[in-house]
Amino acid sequence: MDNKWEMLPSSSEEREKIWTKNRTFAGDVWFRFRRKPTAIAGFVLIVLLLLFALLGPMFTKYSYSVQNLEVVNIPPIMKVFDAPDGNGYLYITQSLKVLRVNPDGTLGDQLKKVREESEMSMTIFDCGGTEVGLYYGQKPYVIADPATKVICSSSTVRNASYLLGTDSLGRDILTRLMYGIRVSLLVAFIAAAVNMVIGVLYGGISGYLGGNADTVMMRIVDIINTIPLTLYVILIVVLLGSGLQSIIVALGSVYWVDMARVVRGQVLSLKQQEFVLAAKTIGSSTKTILFQHLIPNAMGSILVTVTMLIPSAIFMEAFLSFLGIGLQPPLASLGTMCNDATANLRTCPYQMFIPALGICLIMFAFNFVGDGLRDALDPKLKK
Amino acid sequence: MARYFAKRIGIMIIALFMIALVTFVIMHSIPGGPFTSDRKASPEVEAALNAKYNLDAPLPEQFLDYVGGLLHGDFGPSYKYPGKSVNDFIYNGFPVSAKLGGITIVFVLLAAIPMGVVAAVKNGKWVDMAVMALATIGVTIPSFIIASLLIYVFSYQLNLLPTYGIDTWKGYILPVIALGGYSISYMARLMRSSLLEVMGQDYIRTARAKGLPEWKVVTGHAMRNALIPVVTVLGPTIANLMTGSFVIEKIFAIPGLGGYLVNSVTQRDYTTIMGVTIFYATFLMVMIFVVDIFYCLIDPRIKYE
Numbered sequence: 001m002d003n004k005w006e007m008l009p010s011s012s013e014e015r016e017k018i019w020t021k022n023r024t025f026a027g028d029v030w031f032r033f034r035r036k037p038t039a040i041a042g043f044v045l046i047v048l049l050l051l052f053a054l055l056g057p058m059f060t061k062y063s064y065s066v067q068n069l070e071v072v073n074i075p076p077i078m079k080v081f082d083a084p085d086g087n088g089y090l091y092i093t094q095s096l097k098v099l100r101v102n103p104d105g106t107l108g109d110q111l112k113k114v115r116e117e118s119e120m121s122m123t124i125f126d127c128g129g130t131e132v133g134l135y136y137g138q139k140p141y142v143i144a145d146p147a148t149k150v151i152c153s154s155s156t157v158r159n160a161s162y163l164l165g166t167d168s169l170g171r172d173i174l175t176r177l178m179y180g181i182r183v184s185l186l187v188a189f190i191a192a193a194v195n196m197v198i199g200v201l202y203g204g205i206s207g208y209l210g211g212n213a214d215t216v217m218m219r220i221v222d223i224i225n226t227i228p229l230t231l232y233v234i235l236i237v238v239l240l241g242s243g244l245q246s247i248i249v250a251l252g253s254v255y256w257v258d259m260a261r262v263v264r265g266q267v268l269s270l271k272q273q274e275f276v277l278a279a280k281t282i283g284s285s286t287k288t289i290l291f292q293h294l295i296p297n298a299m300g301s302i303l304v305t306v307t308m309l310i311p312s313a314i315f316m317e318a319f320l321s322f323l324g325i326g327l328q329p330p331l332a333s334l335g336t337m338c339n340d341a342t343a344n345l346r347t348c349p350y351q352m353f354i355p356a357l358g359i360c361l362i363m364f365a366f367n368f369v370g371d372g373l374r375d376a377l378d379p380k381l382k383k
Numbered sequence: 384m385a386r387y388f389a390k391r392i393g394i395m396i397i398a399l400f401m402i403a404l405v406t407f408v409i410m411h412s413i414p415g416g417p418f419t420s421d422r423k424a425s426p427e428v429e430a431a432l433n434a435k436y437n438l439d440a441p442l443p444e445q446f447l448d449y450v451g452g453l454l455h456g457d458f459g460p461s462y463k464y465p466g467k468s469v470n471d472f473i474y475n476g477f478p479v480s481a482k483l484g485g486i487t488i489v490f491v492l493l494a495a496i497p498m499g500v501v502a503a504v505k506n507g508k509w510v511d512m513a514v515m516a517l518a519t520i521g522v523t524i525p526s527f528i529i530a531s532l533l534i535y536v537f538s539y540q541l542n543l544l545p546t547y548g549i550d551t552w553k554g555y556i557l558p559v560i561a562l563g564g565y566s567i568s569y570m571a572r573l574m575r576s577s578l579l580e581v582m583g584q585d586y587i588r589t590a591r592a593k594g595l596p597e598w599k600v601v602t603g604h605a606m607r608n609a610l611i612p613v614v615t616v617l618g619p620t621i622a623n624l625m626t627g628s629f630v631i632e633k634i635f636a637i638p639g640l641g642g643y644l645v646n647s648v649t650q651r652d653y654t655t656i657m658g659v660t661i662f663y664a665t666f667l668m669v670m671i672f673v674v675d676i677f678y679c680l681i682d683p684r685i686k687y688e
Binding site (some may be wrong): 219222223226227228230231234235236237238239311315318319322323324325338341342345346349352353356359360363364367 | 394395397398401402405406409410412413519522523524525527528531532534535539622625626629630633634644645648649651656660663664667668671
């Protein structure tokens with residue numbers, strides 16, 4: 001086109017046409033959601049944690065429950081001594097035994113004890129024909145040559161057999177972490193789903209019916225709301241006995257109150273709108289109006305409430321398990337792992353900090369996603 | 384307003400009755416009696432025990448008896464510790480828990496309000512970012528993890544503070560920080576956002592226009608209104624601290640009421656579970672109610688229908 005200022009013919013139809021791409025509500029939400037880096041980070045983190053928890057156990061050769069008392073409390077990064085026979089390293093366990101560590105970092109056999117030299121404060125072990133002494137006269141304990149009393153040179157090695165170390169019963173922490181995150185997420189998702197169903201039904205019915213039914217139903221919610229939920233969760237766990245099912249039932253039955261309030265508020269304002277009147281005019285049943293028209297429109301706030309509910313459920317499960325009235329051994333959850341680790345926090349802090357980090361990551365992830373969703377779903381913030 | 388409070392008291396009484404009923408039903412629907420143990424007692428002994436604790440009466444009668452006792456402040460005997468009553472546990476444990484909770488509440492208010500104010504006044508500056516980052520961490524990390532971290536750093540690595548017990552004032556430092564961490568973060572965030580909102584209002588512009596120094600605008604004019612949401616969450620915060628202290632009392636070996644409750648749960652001491660639960664619930668409800676009255680008094684704009 002030579003003349004850029006030439007007038008083009010245009011019809012009125014073309015002038016009215018919306019030229020930008022049509023975006024659905026979900027697309028719109030996704031567009032705003034992904035502009036928030038924290039929300040995206042949380043979302044990615046949740047996906048990674050799910051993959052870790054669901055697929056991880058396929059790649060591990062350990063079980064979460066089988067104990068191996070020979071390799072108790074081995075840290076992920078070990079302080080080792082060079083073996084005198086030149087074949088790898090030696091590691092002193094907390095129970096004063098000596099483990100051979102292969103050059104690649106995997107754990108080998110326990111050395112055989114030869115004799116006890118009490119005057120020298122040494123225990124003599126047999127290391128491939130040569131004798132080595134474990135000197136326990138002072139802390140930290142060292143490996144020395146019993147004849148010359150020269151301390152073997154030490155270094156640190158990554159634990160290749162147990163990447164995150166073992167716990168106080170010799171179980172692989174990495175495997176337990178996978179199962180722990182799995183259990184924590186399972187509890188949280190089921191609890192959230194159950195609460196969502198109860199809360200949406202209760203709040204929806206209460207809000208839509210209105211009048212006396214609404215008053216009575218909301219009074220009941222008021223009464224439940226004054227009761228500290230922690231106490232009720234504890235009571236339900238007492239009633240059903242400790243275990244996975246009772247935790248799920250307990251958490252599933254107490255958190256719906258907030259959801260019911262949110263849904264009721266939404267339904268109360270939505271039912272005044274014209275589309276409900278239109279639905280009534282064409283003779284839709286109450287059920288259809290509630291489930292086809294009102295609740296889908298309230299889905300935004302429902303979704304936000306659910307994402308915020310998941311971290312509280314995870315927190316409550318960890319809280320109960322930490323108190324010792326949640327899941328029972330050998331089942332692993334993040335809370336029980338932290339609880340098991342409190343006894344030897346001084347000597348093996350990694351046993352506490354690894355599951356603690358897991359809990360923190362999950363909490364961060366869900367909180368960030370919840371924040372992001374709330375901002376994305378709020379049409380007032382639409383740009 | 385009087386009508387509103389009357390209604391609130393009514394709801395509270397119904398709720399307390401419900402709590403008593405539900406806990407009673409739950410405790411009595413657990414299979415096995417309170418004296419069922421591995422060692423089978425002879426029928427005569429069992430009958431004597433049942434008669435002593437009035438357990439052979441029909442359930443409704445037992446419930447009425449129990450509620451009658453509650454109204455006189457009698458929580459009944461402990462089944463696991465003969466000669467001890469649930470009241471003994473409450474007398475021993477509650478003052479300890481209440482002292483820890485009281486110190487924590489004061490600490491939370493003293494820490495959270497200045498944090499929130501500073502963050503709001505320095506909105507967008509690095510102070511604000513730091514406070515908000517700290518608050519986000521505090522809201523997401525469970526208290527027992529904070530407690531373990533604190534013990535590891537301050538007791539094991541630096542050897543500054545005791546790991547358990549509250550014999551000296553030093554013993555209170557770690558439990559109070561761990562217990563209050565969540566509430567501080569939550570309140571600081573709330574304080575910041577509500578102060579920011581208030582600072583944007585017209586009467587603040589008026590105060591500035593008449594030449595008041597900025598600190599007077601903040602403390603004299605903005606703070607008063609900005610504090611209202613903080614007071615609102617004070618009731619739930621107290622509830623949170625009291626129930627959150629179960630874990631903290633366990634970690635720091637503090638002989639409070641939470642420890643008795645957790646112990647009674649693991650030992651299946653049913654009357655203690657029942658009594659302590661009802662006591663906790665009553666205490667928390669009364670506290671929340673008192674905070675609501677207070678809330679209504681400081682803000683004359685609030686009219687309850």
